[in-house]
Amino acid sequence: MKQAVFFLGKGGVGKTTTASAFAAGCATWGGMDVLAVSLDPAHNLGDVLGTSLRENPSKVGEHLSAMEIDVGKWIARYLASLRKELSSTYAYTSVASLDSYFSLLRYSPGTEEYALLWAIEEIVSRHQAYDLVVFDTPPTALTLRFLALPFLSEKWLEGLKGLRKAILERRQTVLRLDPEAPVRGARRPEEDQLYHRLLGLQRRLASLRELFLARSTVVLVVNPDELSLRESIRIREELAGLRIPIAVVCHNKAREADGVWERKIKSTFRSIPVVRIPFTEDETLHPDRLPVRELVDRIIDHVRKEQS
DSSP: OOEEEEEEOSTTSSHHHHHHHHHHHHHHHSOOOEEEEEOOSSOOHHHHHTSOOOSSOEEOSSSEEEEEOOHHHHHHHHHHHHHHHHHHHOTTSOHHHHHHHHHHHTTSTTHHHHHHHHHHHHHHHHOTTOSEEEEEOOOHHHHHHHHHHHHHHHHHHHHHHHHHHHHHHHHHHHHHHOTTSOOOSOSSGGGOHHHHHHHHHHHHHHHHHHHHHHSEEEEEEEOSSHHHHHHHHHHHHHHHHTTOOEEEEEEEEEOTTOHHHHHHHHHHTTTSOEEEEEOOSSSOOOTTSHHHHHHHHHHHHHHHHHHO
Protein backbone atom coordinates (compact mmCIF):
# COMPACT_ATOMS: atom_id res chain seq x y z
CA MET A 1 0.00 0.00 0.00
CA LYS A 2 1.42 3.35 -1.06
CA GLN A 3 -1.01 5.71 0.66
CA ALA A 4 -4.01 5.80 3.00
CA VAL A 5 -6.80 8.35 2.63
CA PHE A 6 -9.01 9.07 5.65
CA PHE A 7 -12.37 10.80 5.26
CA LEU A 8 -13.34 12.67 8.45
CA GLY A 9 -16.31 14.82 9.41
CA LYS A 10 -19.38 15.16 11.55
CA GLY A 11 -21.95 12.37 11.37
CA GLY A 12 -24.34 12.85 8.46
CA VAL A 13 -22.13 15.13 6.34
CA GLY A 14 -21.64 12.44 3.68
CA LYS A 15 -18.30 10.85 4.56
CA THR A 16 -19.34 7.45 3.24
CA THR A 17 -20.76 8.88 0.00
CA THR A 18 -17.72 11.02 -0.78
CA ALA A 19 -15.24 8.31 0.29
CA SER A 20 -16.88 5.72 -1.95
CA ALA A 21 -17.15 8.18 -4.86
CA PHE A 22 -13.47 9.08 -4.47
CA ALA A 23 -12.46 5.40 -4.32
CA ALA A 24 -14.57 4.57 -7.37
CA GLY A 25 -13.17 7.58 -9.25
CA CYS A 26 -9.57 6.57 -8.56
CA ALA A 27 -10.34 3.04 -9.71
CA THR A 28 -12.31 4.11 -12.79
CA TRP A 29 -9.98 6.65 -14.37
CA GLY A 30 -7.20 7.22 -11.87
CA GLY A 31 -5.20 4.20 -12.98
CA MET A 32 -5.14 2.79 -9.44
CA ASP A 33 -6.08 -0.37 -7.59
CA VAL A 34 -8.13 0.83 -4.63
CA LEU A 35 -9.42 -0.75 -1.43
CA ALA A 36 -12.29 1.05 0.32
CA VAL A 37 -12.64 0.21 4.02
CA SER A 38 -15.43 1.11 6.45
CA LEU A 39 -14.28 1.55 10.06
CA ASP A 40 -17.68 2.87 11.15
CA PRO A 41 -19.64 0.45 13.40
CA ALA A 42 -22.81 1.66 11.62
CA HIS A 43 -21.71 0.45 8.18
CA ASN A 44 -23.18 2.10 5.08
CA LEU A 45 -20.33 1.58 2.61
CA GLY A 46 -21.87 -1.59 1.17
CA ASP A 47 -25.23 0.17 0.78
CA VAL A 48 -23.64 3.05 -1.15
CA LEU A 49 -21.66 0.66 -3.36
CA GLY A 50 -24.74 -1.51 -3.89
CA THR A 51 -23.28 -4.74 -2.54
CA SER A 52 -22.96 -6.79 0.64
CA LEU A 53 -19.51 -6.45 2.22
CA ARG A 54 -17.58 -8.65 4.64
CA GLU A 55 -14.32 -8.45 6.60
CA ASN A 56 -12.32 -9.63 3.60
CA PRO A 57 -12.10 -7.49 0.45
CA SER A 58 -14.89 -8.03 -2.07
CA LYS A 59 -14.44 -7.09 -5.70
CA VAL A 60 -16.90 -4.34 -6.66
CA GLY A 61 -15.19 -3.17 -9.86
CA GLU A 62 -12.24 -3.99 -12.08
CA HIS A 63 -9.86 -1.97 -9.91
CA LEU A 64 -12.01 -1.44 -6.81
CA SER A 65 -12.47 -3.69 -3.78
CA ALA A 66 -14.22 -2.94 -0.49
CA MET A 67 -14.59 -4.34 3.01
CA GLU A 68 -16.28 -3.55 6.32
CA ILE A 69 -14.55 -4.01 9.69
CA ASP A 70 -16.45 -5.85 12.43
CA VAL A 71 -15.38 -3.72 15.40
CA GLY A 72 -16.82 -6.22 17.90
CA LYS A 73 -14.65 -9.01 16.49
CA TRP A 74 -11.56 -6.81 16.60
CA ILE A 75 -12.24 -5.93 20.24
CA ALA A 76 -12.52 -9.67 20.98
CA ARG A 77 -9.24 -10.33 19.13
CA TYR A 78 -7.48 -7.50 20.95
CA LEU A 79 -8.65 -8.75 24.37
CA ALA A 80 -7.74 -12.34 23.50
CA SER A 81 -4.18 -11.29 22.63
CA LEU A 82 -3.91 -9.31 25.88
CA ARG A 83 -5.21 -12.27 27.85
CA LYS A 84 -2.67 -14.59 26.24
CA GLU A 85 0.19 -12.21 27.03
CA LEU A 86 -0.90 -11.77 30.64
CA SER A 87 -1.31 -15.51 31.10
CA SER A 88 2.19 -16.23 29.81
CA THR A 89 3.85 -13.31 31.64
CA TYR A 90 2.10 -13.87 34.97
CA ALA A 91 1.63 -17.63 35.13
CA TYR A 92 0.56 -17.44 38.77
CA THR A 93 -2.57 -15.43 37.90
CA SER A 94 -5.71 -17.52 38.24
CA VAL A 95 -8.03 -18.07 35.29
CA ALA A 96 -10.97 -16.82 37.38
CA SER A 97 -9.28 -13.48 38.15
CA LEU A 98 -8.33 -13.01 34.48
CA ASP A 99 -11.90 -13.71 33.33
CA SER A 100 -13.24 -11.18 35.82
CA TYR A 101 -10.69 -8.58 34.69
CA PHE A 102 -11.38 -9.02 30.98
CA SER A 103 -15.15 -8.95 31.35
CA LEU A 104 -14.69 -5.37 32.61
CA LEU A 105 -11.89 -4.44 30.20
CA ARG A 106 -14.16 -4.96 27.18
CA TYR A 107 -16.06 -1.80 28.16
CA SER A 108 -13.06 0.19 29.41
CA PRO A 109 -11.94 3.46 27.78
CA GLY A 110 -9.38 2.89 25.04
CA THR A 111 -10.34 -0.69 24.21
CA GLU A 112 -12.32 0.18 21.06
CA GLU A 113 -9.63 2.64 19.94
CA TYR A 114 -6.80 0.12 20.26
CA ALA A 115 -8.89 -2.51 18.47
CA LEU A 116 -9.38 -0.12 15.53
CA LEU A 117 -5.66 0.70 15.48
CA TRP A 118 -4.73 -2.97 15.18
CA ALA A 119 -7.37 -3.39 12.47
CA ILE A 120 -5.80 -0.54 10.48
CA GLU A 121 -2.34 -2.03 11.08
CA GLU A 122 -3.40 -5.41 9.68
CA ILE A 123 -5.22 -3.92 6.68
CA VAL A 124 -2.17 -1.83 5.78
CA SER A 125 0.27 -4.75 6.16
CA ARG A 126 -1.88 -7.40 4.45
CA HIS A 127 -3.07 -5.37 1.47
CA GLN A 128 0.09 -3.70 0.22
CA ALA A 129 -0.73 -4.58 -3.38
CA TYR A 130 -3.27 -1.71 -3.47
CA ASP A 131 -2.20 1.75 -4.56
CA LEU A 132 -4.67 3.40 -2.20
CA VAL A 133 -6.62 2.33 0.86
CA VAL A 134 -9.57 4.67 1.46
CA PHE A 135 -10.95 4.68 5.03
CA ASP A 136 -14.50 5.75 5.83
CA THR A 137 -14.13 6.68 9.49
CA PRO A 138 -16.44 6.32 12.53
CA PRO A 139 -17.89 9.29 14.47
CA THR A 140 -15.50 12.18 15.13
CA ALA A 141 -14.71 11.53 18.80
CA LEU A 142 -13.73 7.89 18.22
CA THR A 143 -11.72 8.74 15.09
CA LEU A 144 -9.72 11.47 16.83
CA ARG A 145 -9.03 9.17 19.78
CA PHE A 146 -7.62 6.33 17.68
CA LEU A 147 -5.57 8.78 15.57
CA ALA A 148 -4.12 10.26 18.76
CA LEU A 149 -3.30 6.96 20.49
CA PRO A 150 0.07 6.26 18.78
CA PHE A 151 1.23 9.75 19.80
CA LEU A 152 -0.13 9.70 23.35
CA SER A 153 1.07 6.16 24.04
CA GLU A 154 4.72 7.05 23.37
CA LYS A 155 5.18 8.84 26.72
CA TRP A 156 3.12 6.21 28.53
CA LEU A 157 5.32 3.41 27.15
CA GLU A 158 8.52 5.29 27.97
CA GLY A 159 7.25 5.59 31.54
CA LEU A 160 6.44 1.88 31.73
CA LYS A 161 9.86 0.97 30.33
CA GLY A 162 11.52 3.17 32.93
CA LEU A 163 9.46 1.57 35.70
CA ARG A 164 10.32 -1.91 34.47
CA LYS A 165 14.04 -1.06 34.33
CA ALA A 166 13.85 0.19 37.91
CA ILE A 167 12.24 -3.09 39.01
CA LEU A 168 14.96 -5.11 37.27
CA GLU A 169 17.69 -2.96 38.80
CA ARG A 170 16.26 -3.54 42.27
CA ARG A 171 16.25 -7.27 41.65
CA GLN A 172 19.94 -7.04 40.80
CA THR A 173 20.60 -4.98 43.94
CA VAL A 174 18.83 -7.54 46.15
CA LEU A 175 20.83 -10.40 44.63
CA ARG A 176 24.11 -8.53 45.03
CA LEU A 177 23.35 -8.09 48.71
CA ASP A 178 22.05 -11.63 49.15
CA PRO A 179 22.79 -14.10 46.29
CA GLU A 180 20.47 -16.64 47.95
CA ALA A 181 17.48 -14.29 48.05
CA PRO A 182 14.26 -15.81 46.56
CA VAL A 183 14.07 -13.39 43.61
CA ARG A 184 12.01 -14.64 40.68
CA GLY A 185 12.21 -13.53 37.06
CA ALA A 186 14.67 -11.73 34.81
CA ARG A 187 17.24 -9.28 36.14
CA ARG A 188 18.25 -7.35 33.01
CA PRO A 189 16.11 -5.74 30.27
CA GLU A 190 17.64 -7.88 27.48
CA GLU A 191 16.39 -11.06 29.16
CA ASP A 192 13.07 -9.73 30.44
CA GLN A 193 9.99 -10.94 28.55
CA LEU A 194 7.79 -8.04 29.66
CA TYR A 195 10.38 -5.42 28.66
CA HIS A 196 10.60 -6.96 25.17
CA ARG A 197 6.83 -6.82 24.87
CA LEU A 198 6.86 -3.12 25.74
CA LEU A 199 9.50 -2.58 23.03
CA GLY A 200 7.39 -4.51 20.53
CA LEU A 201 4.30 -2.43 21.33
CA GLN A 202 6.37 0.73 21.00
CA ARG A 203 7.57 -0.32 17.52
CA ARG A 204 4.02 -1.10 16.38
CA LEU A 205 2.71 2.26 17.55
CA ALA A 206 5.69 4.06 15.99
CA SER A 207 4.84 2.41 12.66
CA LEU A 208 1.22 3.62 12.93
CA ARG A 209 2.45 7.08 13.84
CA GLU A 210 4.58 7.08 10.69
CA LEU A 211 1.56 5.93 8.67
CA PHE A 212 -0.60 8.81 9.93
CA LEU A 213 2.13 11.43 9.50
CA ALA A 214 3.92 10.38 6.31
CA ARG A 215 1.68 8.04 4.32
CA SER A 216 -1.82 9.34 4.96
CA THR A 217 -4.01 12.00 3.41
CA VAL A 218 -6.90 13.49 5.40
CA VAL A 219 -10.03 14.75 3.66
CA LEU A 220 -12.41 16.78 5.82
CA VAL A 221 -16.06 16.66 4.74
CA VAL A 222 -18.20 19.62 5.80
CA ASN A 223 -21.80 20.68 5.11
CA PRO A 224 -23.12 24.25 4.81
CA ASP A 225 -24.47 24.43 8.36
CA GLU A 226 -23.20 25.81 11.66
CA LEU A 227 -22.91 22.52 13.58
CA SER A 228 -20.96 20.83 10.81
CA LEU A 229 -18.61 23.80 10.45
CA ARG A 230 -17.96 24.06 14.19
CA GLU A 231 -17.14 20.37 14.46
CA SER A 232 -14.88 20.64 11.42
CA ILE A 233 -12.97 23.46 13.11
CA ARG A 234 -12.51 21.28 16.21
CA ILE A 235 -11.27 18.43 14.02
CA ARG A 236 -8.74 20.75 12.37
CA GLU A 237 -7.49 21.93 15.77
CA GLU A 238 -7.14 18.39 17.14
CA LEU A 239 -5.29 17.21 14.04
CA ALA A 240 -3.00 20.24 14.15
CA GLY A 241 -2.04 19.23 17.69
CA LEU A 242 -0.97 15.84 16.29
CA ARG A 243 0.80 17.51 13.32
CA ILE A 244 -1.55 15.70 10.91
CA PRO A 245 -2.48 18.13 8.10
CA ILE A 246 -5.79 18.29 6.25
CA ALA A 247 -5.13 17.96 2.52
CA VAL A 248 -8.55 18.82 1.09
CA VAL A 249 -11.86 20.13 2.44
CA CYS A 250 -14.93 18.74 0.71
CA HIS A 251 -17.86 21.19 0.82
CA ASN A 252 -20.54 18.54 0.42
CA LYS A 253 -24.29 19.02 -0.20
CA ALA A 254 -23.67 22.54 -1.51
CA ARG A 255 -26.67 24.40 -2.99
CA GLU A 256 -26.71 27.21 -5.53
CA ALA A 257 -28.16 29.58 -2.93
CA ASP A 258 -25.35 28.78 -0.47
CA GLY A 259 -22.93 31.47 -1.67
CA VAL A 260 -22.56 32.84 1.86
CA TRP A 261 -21.67 29.38 3.19
CA GLU A 262 -19.23 28.76 0.35
CA ARG A 263 -17.36 31.96 1.23
CA LYS A 264 -17.52 31.12 4.94
CA ILE A 265 -16.06 27.62 4.45
CA LYS A 266 -13.31 28.88 2.16
CA SER A 267 -12.50 31.65 4.62
CA THR A 268 -12.38 29.22 7.56
CA PHE A 269 -10.03 26.85 5.73
CA ARG A 270 -8.14 29.58 3.92
CA SER A 271 -4.91 27.64 3.29
CA ILE A 272 -6.59 24.35 2.28
CA PRO A 273 -8.11 23.53 -1.15
CA VAL A 274 -11.93 23.35 -0.99
CA VAL A 275 -13.84 21.14 -3.44
CA ARG A 276 -17.55 21.91 -3.84
CA ILE A 277 -19.91 18.92 -4.24
CA PRO A 278 -23.46 20.05 -5.18
CA PHE A 279 -26.46 18.70 -3.29
CA THR A 280 -28.30 15.82 -4.94
CA GLU A 281 -31.27 13.71 -3.91
CA ASP A 282 -29.33 10.64 -5.07
CA GLU A 283 -27.46 9.05 -2.14
CA THR A 284 -24.66 7.87 -4.43
CA LEU A 285 -22.05 10.09 -6.04
CA HIS A 286 -21.05 8.64 -9.39
CA PRO A 287 -17.33 8.81 -10.21
CA ASP A 288 -17.97 10.44 -13.58
CA ARG A 289 -19.50 13.57 -12.01
CA LEU A 290 -17.28 16.63 -12.49
CA PRO A 291 -16.93 17.54 -8.77
CA VAL A 292 -15.84 13.98 -7.96
CA ARG A 293 -13.22 14.20 -10.68
CA GLU A 294 -11.96 17.45 -9.13
CA LEU A 295 -11.90 15.82 -5.67
CA VAL A 296 -9.85 12.91 -7.03
CA ASP A 297 -7.46 15.23 -8.89
CA ARG A 298 -6.91 17.40 -5.81
CA ILE A 299 -6.19 14.45 -3.52
CA ILE A 300 -4.01 12.57 -6.01
CA ASP A 301 -2.05 15.76 -6.62
CA HIS A 302 -1.46 16.01 -2.86
CA VAL A 303 -0.43 12.34 -2.64
CA ARG A 304 2.10 12.73 -5.48
CA LYS A 305 3.59 15.83 -3.89
CA GLU A 306 3.98 13.98 -0.58
CA GLN A 307 5.66 11.03 -2.29
CA SER A 308 8.06 13.15 -4.39
